[in-house]
Amino acid sequence: MSWRQDKTLWGLTLGLAALLLLNFVVPDWFRNILTLSLARGSVALGLLVLWRCGLISFGHALYFGFGAYTVGLMSRYLGITDAFLTIACGVVTAGLLAYGLGFLLRQYRGIFFALLNMAFSMILYGVLAKLEELGSTDGISLEATTYLWYAPLGAENKTALFVFAVILTWGVAVLVHLYLRSTLGNMTTAVRENEIRLGYLGYSGERAVHAKYVISGLLGGFGGAIAVLTIGHVDPDSMVYWPVSGDFVFIAILSGTGNVVAPFIGALMYELIRTYAFDQFPGIWQLIMGGTLLAIIMFLPNGLWSLVDRGRSRAGAGALPAEREEG
Amino acid sequence: MSASSRTRFMALTAALAVLLAAGAASAQTVKVAVPTFLTGGGAPTYGVPAKNGVELVVRAINEGTLPAPYNSVGMAGRKVDLVVYDETGGGTKQVTELRNKVQKEGVDVVAGYISSGSCAAIARVAEELQVLTLLSVCGTPRIFEELVKEPKYLFRIINHSTGGNVGAAHYVVRKLRGEVKDGYIGINQNYAWGQDAWRDFNLAMQTLAPELKPANKQQFPKLFSGQYGTEISVLLRAKQKLVHSSFWGGDLEAFIAQGSARGLFKRKRFVLPVGEITANRLGKKFPPGQLARGPYGLYAEGIDTPLNKWFRSEFRKAYKQPPSSPAYHYADSIVAAKYAYDTAMKANGGKFPSTDQVIKALEHATFDILAAKVKMALGKGHQAVTSDRWGYAEWDDAKGEIVVKDVVEFKAECVNPPEGVNAADWVKGGMKGAKCD
Amino acid sequence: MDPELLLIILVDGLVYGSYLFMVAVGLTVICGVQKLLNVTHGALYAFGAYLAATLLILYFRVDWPEYGAFAVMLLAALFLGVVFGLIIERGLLRHLYHEDEHIIVLATFAAFLVLEDVLLLIWGTDPYLAPEPLGLLGSTEIAGLPFDNYSLSMVLLSAVVASVLWYGLNRTQFGKLLLAVIYDRELAQAMGINVNRIFLLTFMLGSFLGALGGAYQAPAISVQPGIGVEVIVLAFAVVVIGGMGSIPGALIGSVIVGVARAFAVHQEPALELFVIYLIMATVLIVRPQGLFAPAKPRTI
Structure with a gap:
């Protein structure tokens, strides 16, 4: 398929333009939510990549937190606040961790895979909560972010971060989309369908899973780095504890696996529902969140994106075959 | 886009607009x-x-x-x-x-x-x-x-938090120095608050009463763990009579329930920097003679x-x-x-x-x-x-509620570092410049 | 090391291990039969603790025999097991069995979030204390230290629960049916076993055990919001260590974790936080299917 026909690429680019324009219109608090959605959406995108081979991780806060702490520690101990450098390091360290753990994890499937991830994230949580050098449960606060030679302050910094995050996330989403479209990307659907047959075809299921896992780790680190720059603070309870991993899976389910755009929309919906529930029902906001998730599972099992797919197929334009999900 | 999904999208957009507009104060x-x-x-x-x-x-x-x-x-x-x-x-x-x-x-x-x-x-x-x-x-x-x-x-x-734990050390030194010659041991929740509280108390004790030694190893159970049987065994075995604990809330209540069943509070003397809230709640069930602090809550009674x-x-x-x-x-x-x-x-x-x-x-x-x-x-x-008050919490049968006895008030300048000095450094450096009278 | 300390570590470890077992056994049962991880288990533990504490407070106001308190706890757990079994299994899970196993876990996670707030709506945020049963049984001196018999009775309770489950599974008609369902759900159905009913009964049993864990802990803790969250991770860890759905595995796993933890607390308290996760990771690396679960053949 040529570049020009790829609706997802067009959609992503339109989204990029729209977000950059929105920057001038939306109030600060909403822009903050948008940036956070990009961060969480990236992690959920990582889960989507894994899901292509039928795997899901209940511990991706491990990579989210790893990326976030890399950025935080660089600011605290090395005085490095440059966004390019810190994000790059956050992504790379998370990727390396995923690469290392991948050798072990690629042998597991199903619920074992999910839980083993959780075990590792809880070990990281324990280390972080224990060590005062790493900020203990109070966490680490960041110095103001800089961008190469550009060091904006206050509101200008928030604008810069937003533009920066939007462009980077766009790049990341495009890369992931192209990867999923490729043969290697498609092969993993076969891992989910029947791994042993895949082996007879001469492909290694384990290696395919490993590659996917590293990608999801990189995306987790990226999301964590963006999140910590947005929040300006990193602590184990809101970045590494197991319910954080639950939130990512929540977003992935909410979004559906249909398209790389979906996780970002899902993340935004998640943030908005949470904000609204928090405002209107301060004592029972968890009930609202849980209820929403249940409703999605029961009535929209393929996530919000299935609304778009449904709309499309009714309008006669078939969705891209590579991105169709089996129910 | 079909009619129904268009309606859905419009509903979403409308919801968004409402959220955005909900600002004006x-x-x-x-x-x-x-x-x-x-x-x-x-x-x-x-x-x-x-x-x-x-x-x-x-x-x-x-x-x-x-x-x-x-x-x-x-x-x-x-x-x-x-x-x-x-x-x-x-x-x-x-x-x-x-x-x-x-x-x-x-x-x-x-x-x-x-x-x-x-x-x-x-x-x-x-x-x-x-x-x-x-x-x-x-x-x-x-x-x-x-x-x-x-x-x-x-x-x-x-x-x-430094003030409260320094006040604790002052109180121990003034009231219990003879009674706790074997030193002291800590059991604090394993997170920033518990770690800080122990550090401040321990350092202040070393400055004020260097002859009282801390135990070799302190207990740091997980926050909200709720199960303290093993830790209670360790405390019961320890020779130190004085126990410092910044436990609070459900953890402290569970610890007291489980410790009371094993006679822990009859053998040990506890310093509880935030024990007041629990004393208030437990009333009669709060083990008598344990230290807690104010000037809030109970300690504001008088x-x-x-x-x-x-x-x-x-x-x-x-x-x-x-x-x-x-x-x-x-x-x-x-x-x-x-x-x-x-x-x-x-x-x-x-x-x-x-x-x-x-x-x-x-x-x-x-x-x-x-x-x-x-x-x-x-x-x-x-x-x-602010000043810091310390004393014993005890059940008063006549009043039908918990009261504090033997209260000592420490001046604000006694338990806090002077301006410009980092609290941890101040305690480590022997609390120079403290005005206690 | 001196033998007295060893004995104390062993006793402390057994007590903590039996706590873990009681927290995890309900999850293990459901996991073994229905092949699903039930996050609502944490909420059941909390409901069990709340209901038991409430009933105990009422019970100790009237002048009935004190030992009746144990019956109160048991009844609270039975009631919750039946009610929750019906609501969650019939109302929610039954509609999702055809879905991916991850979706089912997530559905129970969602239900857990809802139940946490339902707890708040029913009982409010005030803690409930009902420590009377704790003093009922007196205490025993072991190696020079007083241990309360209530905690020691947890060890006995765990042993009883494990034996009854083992007997039920291996020596009764229902157990045979259960094993058939565990081995091959579809084949069992084809043979005329009412799998739906077995699932419902299993879920009720698991829920009852979860609630019983909470109810029996109620006197020793302060029953308040958030207690459910804490036990989920512990219970998951035990299930993973023991092998998904293996009851002997959960028992042995709990004891291993309990003794290792007691050892850490006595000798090197800095390690306490990590013990359970380290054991979990080690087991998963060395014996991924868990200590006691049989390895499964891969199907083509």
């Missing part, structure tokens, strides 16, 4: 946002009493029924519009929520926060958002020493200022129990806000003051809170110091 009130634990393990012993204290004082401020000098209606003449919300969920949620409250709902003052993790996370954001923020409970001294060294909008109306008497009697009337320290802390933050607004208005010739004027009124100020006098002495006039 009314100009004729002072809008105060109060973050406190409404759910989770922090809610029962901290969050909910704190909320009760705030609601009581805000009602009184809006009716003008608070005793002098706070008996005028409202803050600088404007009524208080209160927004209480949940502090559960860690720093990220709190930062996001603070932005929402300030930028979406136009909040003028934020008064609250229990967990030092929340405070650490929002400290710089509050400065960036330029919103007057009065921290109510969170203990960590790092706020003004490390996170925000040039504060403008951020204040804290109570001692940081303090005869009109403000304190009003608060105690009104709180009992409204909630059928005496106010515990979180109720005091949160209510005190509101009182401090009222003080700042009213003083700033006076200075402004009777007109409603700007935020900058309110801040000016609060910096370096000395004023009455419910049961004490605070001096905004540290952190460039943003961190309060």
